[in-house]
Amino acid sequence: MHRQKFLLVSIMPHSLSDHEALIDLKELKALVESYGGEVVDLVTQHREVHDKGPYIGSGKITEVGELIAKQQIDTVVLNAIIHPGHLYDMKNSWFKQNPQIEVWDRVDLILHIFSRHAHTAEARLQIELAAMRHMGPRIYGMGHVLSRQGGSIGTRGVGETNTELMKRHWREQIKQVKDKLKKLAADRERLMQRRERIGLKTVSLIGYTNAGKTSLFNRLTGKKKYVKNELFATLDASVGKLYLPQLQEEILISDTIGFIRNLPTKLIDAFKSTLMESLHADLLLHVIDSKDPAMETKIEIVEKILQELRIADKKQIYIFNKSEGIDFQKIIQIREKYRKYAPLFISVKTGKGIEELLATLGNILPQA
Numbered sequence: 001m002h003r004q005k006f007l008l009v010s011i012m013p014h015s016l017s018d019h020e021a022l023i024d025l026k027e028l029k030a031l032v033e034s035y036g037g038e039v040v041d042l043v044t045q046h047r048e049v050h051d052k053g054p055y056i057g058s059g060k061i062t063e064v065g066e067l068i069a070k071q072q073i074d075t076v077v078l079n080a081i082i083h084p085g086h087l088y089d090m091k092n093s094w095f096k097q098n099p100q101i102e103v104w105d106r107v108d109l110i111l112h113i114f115s116r117h118a119h120t121a122e123a124r125l126q127i128e129l130a131a132m133r134h135m136g137p138r139i140y141g142m143g144h145v146l147s148r149q150g151g152s153i154g155t156r157g158v159g160e161t162n163t164e165l166m167k168r169h170w171r172e173q174i175k176q177v178k179d180k181l182k183k184l185a186a187d188r189e190r191l192m193q194r195r196e197r198i199g200l201k202t203v204s205l206i207g208y209t210n211a212g213k214t215s216l217f218n219r220l221t222g223k224k225k226y227v228k229n230e231l232f233a234t235l236d237a238s239v240g241k242l243y244l245p246q247l248q249e250e251i252l253i254s255d256t257i258g259f260i261r262n263l264p265t266k267l268i269d270a271f272k273s274t275l276m277e278s279l280h281a282d283l284l285l286h287v288i289d290s291k292d293p294a295m296e297t298k299i300e301i302v303e304k305i306l307q308e309l310r311i312a313d314k315k316q317i318y319i320f321n322k323s324e325g326i327d328f329q330k331i332i333q334i335r336e337k338y339r340k341y342a343p344l345f346i347s348v349k350t351g352k353g354i355e356e357l358l359a360t361l362g363n364i365l366p367q368a
C-alpha cells in the first residue's frame with residue numbers, strides 16, 4: 001500500500017531555542033511515523049504565534065501549495081492546536097494542488113494514532129468522544145477530518161448543511177458516548193473499591209510516551225502486551241499481578257496511556273476513565289527514558305499533567321529506565337537533582353535494577 005506522504009508545517013516562536021525547536025520537530029516527525037506515515041518535507045517559520053487568526057500567512061499558503069504539488073503530499077500537519085474552521089480554509093486553498101488533501105493539526109494527528117492503536121471498546125469510545133469534541137458540531141458529521149480511516153471513529157454523517165440539525169445530532173452523539181463511558185467507569189470504580197476492601201495495594205506506571213512503561217509492566221507481570229518504538233503504543237489501561245516476596249503478598253500493577261507535550265485537555269478528559277487506575281493507586285512509578293536528550297523537559301511535562309489530573313501529591317518514585325550503559329557522572333547528577341523522588345536506575349532490556357525495584361516496593365508499600 002502507498003504510504004501516506006506528509007508535509008510538516010511549524011511556526012516557531014522566538015522564545016523557543018533552536019535546541020527546543022529541534023526536539024519539538026523530531027517529536028512531530030516521530031508522531032507521524034508512529035501513525036505509519038512518511039515525512040517528505042518540512043516548512044518552518046520563526047515568528048510569534050497568535051491565538052486568533054490563521055496559523056500561516058498567505059505567503060506560506062502559496063509555498064505549501066507548491067510543495068503539495070511537487071512532492072505529491074497527501075497530508076499537511078500543522079504543529080499546533082488549530083481552530084477547525086482555519087483547517088477547513090487551508091484545505092480549500094490547497095484543493096487545486098490536491099483535491100484529496102488532508103489538513104491536520106496536532107490533535108488530529110494524535111487522534112489518528114490513537115484510532116490505529118485502540119483495541120478495546122473503551123479506548124474506541126474515548127477516541128470517538130475526543131474526536132467529536134475536537135471537530136465541533138459543524139465539522140463533525142461532514143466526515144471531513146477523520147473520514148479516510150473510517151472504522152473506529154464515528155463519521156456517520158448527517159450529510160446536510162442544516163446547522164441546527166447538525167448541532168443536535170452532535171450533542172446527542174456526545175451524550176450517548178459519554179453515557180457508555182460512564183458505565184464503564186462505574187464498573188472500574190466498583191472493581192477498584194473491591195480491591196481496596198480486600199487490601200490489595202496497587203501501583204501505577206505512568207510517564208512520557210515511549211519511556212518503557214509497558215516493557216516494565218510485561219517484565220514484572222509476565223504478560224505480553226504490545227511494546228513498540230512508537231508513540232502511544234498503549235491506549236488501554238491494563239492491570240496485572242505481581243508477587244512481592246518481601247511482603248509475601250500479591251500487589252496489582254497498572255499500565256496505561258503515556259503523556260506527551262501539548263496533550264490537549266480534550267484528550268486528557270476523554271481518557272480520564274483509563275487514567276482512573278492511576279488516580280486510585282497507592283504509589284506511582286514514573287518511568288523515564290534516561291537515554292532521551294529531552295529527558296528533563298519530559299519529566300516536567302509529566303509533572304504538569306499530574307497536576308492537571310490533581311494527582312501530583314501522590315507518592316511517586318522516579319524510575320530511570322534504559323539505563324544500561326549510562327555513565328556514572330550522569331547517575332550522580334540525576335540522583336542529586338531528583339533526590340525527592342528516590343530515583344532508581346533500571347534497564348528492562350538487561351534486567352538491571354529490577355531486584356532493587358522490587359525491594360523498594362516491598363519497603364514503601366506497607367506505608368503507602
Ligand SMILES: Nc1nc2c(ncn2[C@@H]2O[C@H](COP(=O)(O)OP(=O)(O)OP(=O)(O)O)[C@@H](O)[C@H]2O)c(=O)[nH]1
Nearest residue numbers: 209210211212213214215229232233234258348349
Ligand atoms: N535500550 C532500551 N530500550 C528499552 C528499554 N525498555 C524499553 N525499551 C524500548 O523502548 C521502546 C518503548 O517501549 P514501551 O514499553 O512500548 O514504552 P511505553 O512507555 O509503554 O510507550 P507508550 O505505550 O507508547 O506510551 C520500545 O522500543 C522498547 O523496546 C531498556 O531498558 N533499554
Ligand SMILES: [Mg+2]
Nearest residue numbers: 213214233234
Ligand atoms: Mg505502553
